[in-house]
Amino acid sequence: MERTELSSLGEFGLIDHLTKNIELQNASSLLGVGDDAAVIDHFGKQTVLTTDLLVEGVHFDLMYTPLKHLGYKSVVVNLSDIYAMNATPTQIMIGLGISNRFSLEALDEFYEGVYAACAAYGVDLVGGDTTSSQKGFIISVTAIGEVAPDKFVKRNTAQKGDLLCVSGDLGGAYVGLLFLEREKRIYRESPNVQPDLEGESYVIGRLLKPEARKDIVDFLAESAITPTSMMDISDGLSSEILHICKDSNVGCVIYEDKLPISEDMKKAAFKFEIDPTACALSGGEDYELLFTIPQAEYDKLVLNEQISVIGYMTEAEEGANIITKGGSKHAITAQGWNHLKAQ
Amino acid sequence: MERTELSSLGEFGLIDHLTKNIELQNASSLLGVGDDAAVIDHFGKQTVLTTDLLVEGVHFDLMYTPLKHLGYKSVVVNLSDIYAMNATPTQIMIGLGISNRFSLEALDEFYEGVYAACAAYGVDLVGGDTTSSQKGFIISVTAIGEVAPDKFVKRNTAQKGDLLCVSGDLGGAYVGLLFLEREKRIYRESPNVQPDLEGESYVIGRLLKPEARKDIVDFLAESAITPTSMMDISDGLSSEILHICKDSNVGCVIYEDKLPISEDMKKAAFKFEIDPTACALSGGEDYELLFTIPQAEYDKLVLNEQISVIGYMTEAEEGANIITKGGSKHAITAQGWNHLKAQ
Known part of the structure; x- marks a missing residue:
């Protein structure tokens, strides 16, 4: 070349x-x-x-x-x-x-x-x-x-009672990274082994070629929905939820069984013997949108398969919690990627 | 600490x-x-x-x-x-x-x-x-x-006959760098020798704490002068003059004895046995403004000591030239700092 x-x-x-x-x-x-x-x-x-x-x-x-x-x-x-x-x-x-x-x-x-x-x-x-x-x-x-003037949406304006929504599916980029890091280790030890990424193109694509959710912003505009708060998920869902809660002075409840998880990500996570829910909550780099809307707007977005309602906002005193599939309640902790701590 | x-x-x-x-x-x-x-x-x-x-x-x-x-x-x-x-x-x-x-x-x-x-x-x-x-x-x-709408000034709009002006004085930052690099070498060889930067605070200040020429832009506005072209001198005067000439499709003549050179820079350059004119033409990082104005505006800026008229713009075919103090004419060459070539 x-x-x-x-x-x-x-x-x-x-x-x-x-x-x-x-x-x-x-x-x-x-x-x-x-x-x-x-x-x-x-x-x-x-x-x-x-x-x-x-x-x-x-x-x-x-x-x-x-x-x-x-x-x-x-x-x-x-x-x-x-x-x-x-x-x-x-x-x-x-x-x-x-x-x-x-x-x-x-x-x-x-x-x-x-x-x-x-x-x-x-x-x-x-x-x-x-x-x-x-x-x-x-x-x-x-x-x-x-x-348009004053139509921008901040992250500190979520209201108690709002629905918490997320676009696309989560955790894929993180699992894609695990595959690539594994192949890199193998390559370093044995340069002649061919990489084995068969069937993992979805999660690897999520890491290497993410898209920004123009379609979601367009859909919200067409549907005349103005989110009460919005931010993108670059550092992991749980970390970003805590941002919105802290900045807006609200709490929230989310449901594990409502988290958007793709079949590809789930299968890939199992290969590493890790919990797909943990990947969805704490994996970073998904570049999906996290936003809140008034409950009255629910009907407008129910037909959009790219949007999941994962919970709702509460009083700040109630904290940020997740209800697991088993029905137990846990406080959400930030485990998003932290580049400074990673050193 | x-x-x-x-x-x-x-x-x-x-x-x-x-x-x-x-x-x-x-x-x-x-x-x-x-x-x-x-x-x-x-x-x-x-x-x-x-x-x-x-x-x-x-x-x-x-x-x-x-x-x-x-x-x-x-x-x-x-x-x-x-x-x-x-x-x-x-x-x-x-x-x-x-x-x-x-x-x-x-x-x-x-x-x-x-x-x-x-x-x-x-x-x-x-x-x-x-x-x-x-x-x-x-x-x-x-x-x-x-x-204000369409009041921005580009570098490709200088006209034949315009006066070429520069703010402040030139070459100081480059000579300041020479001093600091010399002291660094000495320190590395003999860490106990005290740095000798006495009397060089002007040129060292030019390198380490430059100012942007807000005062010149304010003065031009107050004087109702709209430059026909303007750019800042970060890579050295000669390199930036060639930019304006090429982008505006004009040539120019500048005069060595019109270049703004401070006494401090001149003395400092002599300590390194280098030509102050070369420092003014090719030293970078001065962050002064280089601009052209119609000849008719000359009277408006003649009282501003922070602005020097160093030459005028000509037909492109005549090239970019400098008339030395001795009266001879040389083509201006770009010798501004080139970070990529420096490697």
Whole structure:
């Protein structure tokens, strides 16, 4: 495979190369890549902004993460935060730190994924910063979105009596990670053994190529449902439920048998002899939406198979609890991924 | 000195700690830290955005960079890009990658600088991402600003005949870096030798604690001068002049004896036996503004001692040239810092 050294292009040559095919899709993108800053016109709308830093060896492992998928996911995880505000993403900016172990072809693969995500979600890449790193690949993404005045949805506004809902199914990304980490260990011990990921494409796809839930935000708008609170589930369901409870000063009850668990995830969890419920509660990186709605809105979402009502909000004093399949009640504890403690 | 391990707080405890004293200053900052995304109201204005990634060992050396200064500078270099669009910065977001070599006290020092810059320039910290890194300190800053509709100034709109202007003085940051690198080498060889930076506080300050030229943008507005093009000088004057010439499809002539050079920089350059003109042309990190104005506006800026007219724009075919003090003419070459080639 061809290998073009990045140093042969220089910083500006590299930026030109990586951005030459950009076509802006949003009328609000007045000025994109190529100046000190991008310019965005959001007359009559409010601007929503989020940023994420992804570091090789902490957030991703290039041993089993194709660069194209990494580019796609880097964008998607930020768009997910914009959707979680009930807003529509419109632009992104990307900062990259690259060590000289990466070639131009490798970067092109990464950007292929970035542009695929931009196309899939209708967002414009409008700026960024490309520099070198001494070690590893560093990705900083900022996403910008818009929302009609005061229609954004925070996480501190859930009300007692609201229904607690979650999109999609949970735990898949975590189990996908277990498979990939297992194969990595095996490969290191015996490089000639072929990876055995047969039948696990669903959970591995959940980890490597997540999607942001544009469809859910669109459905809520079409159904005239305004969630009372919303956030995305990046650190695990239980951790995010505790966030909403603490920030909104409410408690909650959720039901184990209402948790959305896919057959694929359940089977995969059993191979590792772990409890699918634990994966759904504490596995991270699912990028689903967690939100609350008034009970009166229940009829509107009952037909959407992508939304599960998993419980309801209570007085703060009652705490956050889960009722197990056996009928016993336990306090929910945060066991989401904690990157700082993981070191 | 007290040392609190970051792991004792956890990610969310750390975020709470670092953001507990934020008071939003801009009416447009509707929602700040603490949700999936920040929300900004820019009714009737256009939003300007920029992002920068700073990596330890590439962009800064903690051996001689106090963390408070680093926090201040990380903000300022992004605000400089907003001012370079003729816009007013209003918000920032900060993503940090931190290895476990850093304590909470170290991070607090960094944020002290961040908040000092926010206060000095009237911007709000509205969000971010805090994560771990395997090695080194990684800083990603996104700055957001606003500008009256279509009043932003690009770098591709300079016209033949325009005057080329630069703010402040040039080359200081580069010479400051030479001093600090020299002292670092000496310290490594003989740790008992005291650093000899006497009298060099100006050039060292230019490197470690630069300011963004809010005053120049304010002056241009008060004087009713709209630059025809503008950018900030982060990579060195000659490199940025070539940017404006290429993007605007013009040439230029500049005069060596018009380059703004401070006495402190000149003396310091002589200690290293290097040419102050070369430092002014090719030293980076000065964060001054480079802009073009129509000749008719000359009278308006002649009294501002912080602005130097260094030349004028010509036909593209004439190229970009410098007339030396001796009267000879040379093509300007880009010798700005190139982080990718430096590896």
